[in-house]
Amino acid sequence: MNPPSPTARPASIDVDVLVAGGGLVGLTLAVALSGAGLSVAVVDRLPPDQPLETSFDGRASALSFAVWRMLGALGIAQHITVAEPILDIVVTDADRRRQPSPLSLQFDRDDAGEEALGWMVENRHIRVALDAAAAARPNLHRLAPDSVEGFDVDGPHVTARLASGGQVRAQLLVGADGRNSQVREALKIRSYGWPYRQSALVTTVHLAAGHGGTAYEMFLPDGPLAVLPLSEDRANIVWSQDSRLAQARAGLAPEALGHDLTQATGGAFGAMTLVAPADVWPLELRLAAEWVRPRVTLAGDAAHVIHPLAGQGLNLGLKDVAALADVLVAASRVGEDIGSTLVLDRYAAWRRADTVTLALACEGFTRLFSNEIGPLRMLRTAGLGLVDTVAPARRFFARHAGGAAGDLPRLLRGEALA
C-alpha cells in the first residue's frame, strides 16, 4: 500500500483501511490501526474542530475499566485531563412516593477486584484526547468535512467516492458512521429494532451533598434516572422518560429543572443545581442483521444502538474496536487479506454474541422497570435484593459492568497490538 499523501485534501489516496465516520468509535479505531502500522483514512462530515466545542455534546460516558485500560494502551487516556472513578454502582427501585426502595442492588470495586468499576468522562474530554492522539499518528489521514457518497468493491480493493470529489482506495471500508449509517444502507443491510417512546433528558448538575464516587440508576415512575459522578461534586444526569415530558422538562428554566430533579431523587443528593444546558436525545433499539460484506464491515452505533440505561453503548462500540483491531493486525502480520470475509467473519463472530446479549438484557430491564403492575414490581425488587445478597452474583455483574467478561482482545487487557 502507498502511504497517504500529506496534503490536506488529496484528490485520490490509497490506504489500508478507510473508516467512514470519525466519531468516538471511528476515530479510536483509526488511532488503534495506525498505531499498529496500518495506513488509515477517516472521513467525517463535520469540520474537525466542531466536535471539540464545549456545546457540541453535553453527554458523559461511563467507561468500563476494561475500555479504560484500552484507551491507556492506545495513548488516548493520557490526554484525558478529567476523569472521575466510579467506586460503587447502586441500582434501586423506587416506589410511587419516589423514595428509594430499601431493596437495591449495590456492587463496588472490590466485587470487580479493580481500582475502579469504571471512569466517568465527559464526551468533550474524550474527543479532545482522541484528537490529540490522532494528530500524533503520521499514517492517519483525516478527511473532514467530507462524506462517503458511494463505494465500489472491485477485486482486492474498495474505492469510495467522496462528496468533495475525492476518492479513497482501500483494502477495507469500516462503516462507523453512527445510527443512521449510510454504509449500512448502501449495502442494503437490514436492521432490527424500534424507536422507544422515550427520550433521554441529559444535563449536568452540581450536587449539594456530593456523590461519594457512586453511580446511581434509580427506576422512577417516569423512567430510569442515572446520576453519574463527575469531578467537583458534579453529576451527569440521564433521565429516560416519555419524549414529550423530556422536551417539556428541557424547556423549563434551569432553577425549575434543578428543583424537579431534587424532588425526583427524594433529596438524596441535596439540592441539584444545573451547570449545563439540558439536551434531549431520542432513544431506540437497532441491531444490524449482518456486520460483514466483502471488503466492508460495521462498528459502533452503525451496528448496534441500545437503550442508555446501562451506559454501555459506547463501551460496546469500543469493544468492537478492540476486537476488529486485534483481528486485522493479526491477519496483516501473516499476510492475510484484511478485507476478506474470512478475516472479517472472525471479528463479527467475536462481537455478535456480546452485543445481542447486552442489547436483550437492556431491553428486558427497560420493559421490566417501565411496568408498574404489582407482581412485576415485587419480582424485580426481589431480583435486585437476591443479586445483592449473593456475592458470586454481585461479582458476575461487576465484571460485566466493567467490560471484563468473556474472551478479551489484547487492547481490553491493556496490552499493545504490536
Ligand SMILES: Cc1cc2nc3c(=O)[nH]c(=O)nc-3n(C[C@H](O)[C@H](O)[C@H](O)COP(=O)(O)OP(=O)(O)OC[C@H]3O[C@@H](n4cnc5c(N)ncnc54)[C@H](O)[C@@H]3O)c2cc1C
Ligand atoms: C443520552 C445518552 C447517554 C449515553 N451514555 C452512555 C454511557 O454512559 N456509556 C456508554 O458506553 N455509552 C453511552 N451512550 C451511547 C454512546 O453515546 C454511543 O453509543 C456512541 O457515541 C456511538 O459512537 P459512534 O462513533 O459509533 O457513533 P456517532 O457518535 O454517531 O458518530 C458517528 C460519526 O459519523 C459521522 N457521520 C455520520 N454520517 C456520515 C457520513 N455519511 N459521512 C461521513 N461521516 C458521517 C458523524 O459526523 C459522527 O462523527 C449514550 C447514548 C445516549 C443517547
